[in-house]
Amino acid sequence: MQKDFIELTINDIPVWVAPETTLLDAARAIGVSIPTLCHDPQLTVTGACRLCVVEVENKDGTTRLEPSCSYPAQAGMVVRTNTREVRNARRVIIELILANHPHACQTCVRNGRCQLQSLCREYSIDEYKYEGARREVPKDTSTVAITRHPDYCINCGKCVKVCREVQEVNALEFVNRGFSIVTMPALNLPLSETVCILCGQCLLKCPVAAIRDRSYVREVEAVLDEKKRLLTVQVAPAIRASIGELFGLPPGSLLTRKIPTALRRLGFQHIFDTDFGADMAVMEEGHELLERLNAGGPFPLITSCSPGWVKFMEHFYPEFIPNMSSTKSPQQIVGTLTKTFFAERRGVAPSEVYQVAIMPCSAKKWEIGLPQNSRNGLPDVDAVLTTREFADLLRLHEIDLPSLPDSDFDLLLGESSGAGVMFGAPGGMMEAALRTVCSIIEPGSDRLEFPVLRGYGGIKEGSLIVGDTELKLCAVHGLGNARKVLDAIKSGEKTVHFLEVMACPGGCVGGGGQPLPTTEDIRKRRIEAIYAEDRSKPVRLSHRNPAVQEIYSSFLGQPLSEKAHELLHTGYSAREPHGI
């Protein structure tokens, strides 16, 4: 036992914890799992739902109920978490939530992965006890990525808090009071007219179906059935480390070589790998960094592969536009090369090619609709499916992913290096680019791993000596962390030469399109799987990828050539409303 720890008993089991530990955490320390709805270890505590009540003994032997997620442990306390009174109190709380909730489980997208539904099962609630008036608030389907369904909202507040405290976007707030209380975008605007960056972190936190994917499963199903166009698909790095969870495998299970088999069974004719696009992004962005090192700036060069970050920058920090790398994201690079290089090689018109991107990220649905990501009125990528939607599509087609035989991505636009897969981990994009940049500045010195960029820290920073240059590096994930770094750069407090920003906590492995649940522990296990995938690759540097060498020699010329600029680079502009 550590000095200064206090002792209490929970369910007659002695437990020693640091002062200020909540009863919830003290109980978890001894394997007692109290149910919660509004509590999340990443967010501030508000005690909104009271589902976590436990019984605390008073000095006179009587008892009272206290919410364990906010109540601090005290020396000598006697706590019981599972008495009849506690269970009945929790039942009443659940029954009251149900009184103002649609009776729609059969047709609900969260059926089978809904915390409210699980609680009903755990507490043997098999009827709607209270039939009350229903709050009716119109749904918001204004964005291309996520939809809001306030009728399903149970007012836990987690969406408001993750948007405010983690992402620091503040797109949502509580409005009204009492029975009419509901979460809404500021000024009750459609979400598409706000500063929302479509990161989907609110969806990951929502315990019910009040925030949903705008699903493209039916659209892709129809295109697969029609077979009118040449069907191509690309798969983002993070998918291979997370999709297994949706088929009952533990987090961090790698299914890299099952995915191409599944996609062929679905009817896709060409299976590309977004990792190849990541290798191409390394080539272009790495050379942008080299150009800026030669020219003396502007610094920092800021990465641009996370569309949620790009949208955030355009709303909140447009003064950093000159710092942004102009290289397109790996998704858009593969999309562009599919509709140009690949179509040309196949001798088909771009309009005959259909491209689906399977992504861990809800903001990727927004990215494909940007005008700069279309040519001659045709989008480079036609549809994005999140990891969850991909699993839905597989189940619809009776494909059990883990039991499939292995196969490979196609060689054309599908061959990738370990650097490409690193884009799935936070700090990985920068690490991938530095591998190539270092080997250009110091030929023959293959530097493969950069410890300062490894791990889960929200702000990772350090220096790297390469040649006779000291490069100051910083990699952040989560936009609250990005704000801290950008403000420090603006005030002159911090000097950074190369800055990676990933919008979502944990980077792509924690994207808004990833499996539910996505907790910190699960993100870390997915990151370890990405590192393992990189180490298993025979080629770990993007410029050594034979497919990359081939496309430059036969189609693009050099990195940053005129053709590369035309096809693989993009631009940014300040976006309304201007965020504060």
Ligand code: SF4
């Ligand atoms: S949110 Fe959950 S409880 Fe509500 S209808 Fe959907 S599955 Fe059922």
Ligand code: SF4
């Ligand atoms: S998608 Fe992201 S930015 Fe938009 S409301 Fe949700 S958490 Fe906030």
Ligand code: SF4
């Ligand atoms: S939308 Fe979801 S996360 Fe937000 S308050 Fe309602 S139930 Fe909670």
Ligand code: FES
């Ligand atoms: S989980 Fe403790 S009050 Fe909601």
